[in-house]
Amino acid sequence: MTKESLYLQLGYEPKKSDLICRWYIEPAEGMSLDEAATNTVTESSIGTWTEIKTAKKYTQRLAAKVFRIDEKTGIVDTAYPVEAYDPYDISCILASIAGNIFGMNCVKNLRLMDVRLPKEIVKAHYGPAFGIKGIRKLVKVPDRPLIGTIIKPKMGLNTKDHAQVAYDSWVGGVDIVKDDENLTGQKFNPFYKRVKETLKKRDRAERKTGERKMYMANVTAATTDEIIKRAGYVHEQGGEYIMIDVCIVGWPTLQTLREHNEDIGLVLHAHRAMHAAYTRNEKHGISMLVLSKFLRLCGLDQLHIGSMVGKMIDAGPQSVLRSRDALVCEDVPADDFAVGQKWYGKKSVFPVASGGLHPGHLPYLAKAFGNDVIIQMGGGIHGHPKGTVAGAKAARDMLDAVVGGVPPRKYKSKELQQAIKAWGMTEDLM
């Protein structure tokens, strides 16, 4: 073992105010785990590769500490004094705990598995404006899972056809219709016109069905200024929801949007496009759990957390459920993987299951997630053999079957049976 030092204190009992990280570390060849861990925490704190002459006695209070090393699993726990950060600046925190260190040659692989944010940081942020309760009140659906769809094709429809697909989805039974992640402000379907036309169709769909219907316009745009402008426009036009590509737009844009949302008052849906470039490999990068926590902190109201079935894959099915817990629990449990989190009254985030889903997945998902989930189907609705209205009805009928305890294959719905025939049921596929 390396000698205990400023950065390696295995007996250290973390303070309540410390930020805690849990890592998986694979040291580089010829390097011990405790050396690799110490170098990592040094770089993510106040040190560097060599002893410096400019360090002062008073700077030592900001040193991070390795306080637990498990040689068998490669898991390492570290503690960071909260005074090292601007508690409201997520970029400042991430530049330390998830910055340079992934590129250090002392590690072969480095994974930020989880993070526990202290009260001072949690309290400095807004958190979600609505929470699951607020969204349910808005949508007037007190307890069942919500059904969402993504307009397909993801890109290319003109505004009129886009709005029509939205309308068909709503009247078929969908609660929430969203743009896809790469539809922003392209010429073939410009943002401002799209919002106006689609919200008109929403009003018609609400009148026709007697239900509340939601449209999530994607406000992702070239500049933060334009994003805020687009969000404001949605509000002006009577919209209640927007979505944004959180991993691509980055933290200051999200924090800016959250600040402005105090006035605008929209539900903010987080699409995680690009996340899997760094969340997928279980040995390197940043876990979806960490991303989920920072998004709740920042104040997104909904987050696409993937699913255990469908076209996408997360770093194991447990990864999806861990994200869910981080979003919905006030006191997120700790275990061998997770370090837990208290949210000090911050509202919950509505978890969204999405990615290659169809009605046949719904019973499995409703069981895995419970009622508090938004189940999004894109191809699984617009790919229905009879088209979008039938696809939406199939999805909603499947939900009714599940809620009513009717075996899906016995539920009297032509559209649902067609969907099951086309794509099967999860139970058959597993």
Place this chain on the structure above:
Amino acid sequence: MTKESLYLQLGYEPKKSDLICRWYIEPAEGMSLDEAATNTVTESSIGTWTEIKTAKKYTQRLAAKVFRIDEKTGIVDTAYPVEAYDPYDISCILASIAGNIFGMNCVKNLRLMDVRLPKEIVKAHYGPAFGIKGIRKLVKVPDRPLIGTIIKPKMGLNTKDHAQVAYDSWVGGVDIVKDDENLTGQKFNPFYKRVKETLKKRDRAERKTGERKMYMANVTAATTDEIIKRAGYVHEQGGEYIMIDVCIVGWPTLQTLREHNEDIGLVLHAHRAMHAAYTRNEKHGISMLVLSKFLRLCGLDQLHIGSMVGKMIDAGPQSVLRSRDALVCEDVPADDFAVGQKWYGKKSVFPVASGGLHPGHLPYLAKAFGNDVIIQMGGGIHGHPKGTVAGAKAARDMLDAVVGGVPPRKYKSKELQQAIKAWGMTEDLM
């Protein structure tokens, strides 16, 4: 082979206006390379996992195409019609070509190796405001490499001590002093006070040395609004440079900053903290080359591209030189890895070598990069046995030795010989 389709057209000759991507693809078990490639390009374009009924004849013009597959290497080339994007919106482009696809279960690993941006996209952006020429004019150094340092400890110094370390670095011989990536607006060294005090010291250092001296304040902050405010303040106080953590703040913040910089006129330095979470694994994620191209497009003036030596590691030494080429060439060469790039007159980006460097690395780096490089040393200056002034002098003397063709160990400089004694020379280490 899978049948040719809308998305798989191996005979396709890309149009000049197409955006081109090169991928490394490892298909999931039981999946052929052409299936995995087709699914990937479908998802990053207008399709999804199942055939949809809402597709229109007219949307087909936006389909992306797989046009080359190399079964031996797993390398796949794809083409995207530029009409699919808002050409000025980097987030829109990345949400397509680097979005959901990293999480798809049809691939085991997926790497975006390179991208070639068509004229319509390049022309829609500002590109760098200064270029290497403009920076050299500002710093009044016509041809040699520039010497930079990062103030250490990275965090924790109070404002007075911070400014003093900057001063010592400048008078010792450093051209450019920068904040570190995780120093933003913490209480122990608040941003506005830091800028004011450090720029005062810069003025003194310029008077003392008769040279131009630069200070890069880190404007990374909680919100985009605050980032723009901080950039404006640096300008008001007579600063000429700022830096920002590009991977953490995301694209709309960078594009907002670049727009505002038309009025503010600062040199923008890009720190890449967090990049290695997705650039390091050569089989998955996004290459540093791709990141470098989008940053030049957006209009950053300098980029930390790592180094072939020191504490950081990139995805192979070639990775560093490829980034350099993407930043400095008007016509970036294509080869087995790279797809090339024409910049249509956009200015160059000054490459910055950094990460665990010391004077002993300088001869190697000057040879590898030529004159157009900024060599940054943090610990390699402030860790000098005699402190910062001596460390800065050692670095500058090493540069003089290299420029003058004097063998470093024969160069008459006590400080340089002390540095060599402490850390050795690259040649000895390799």
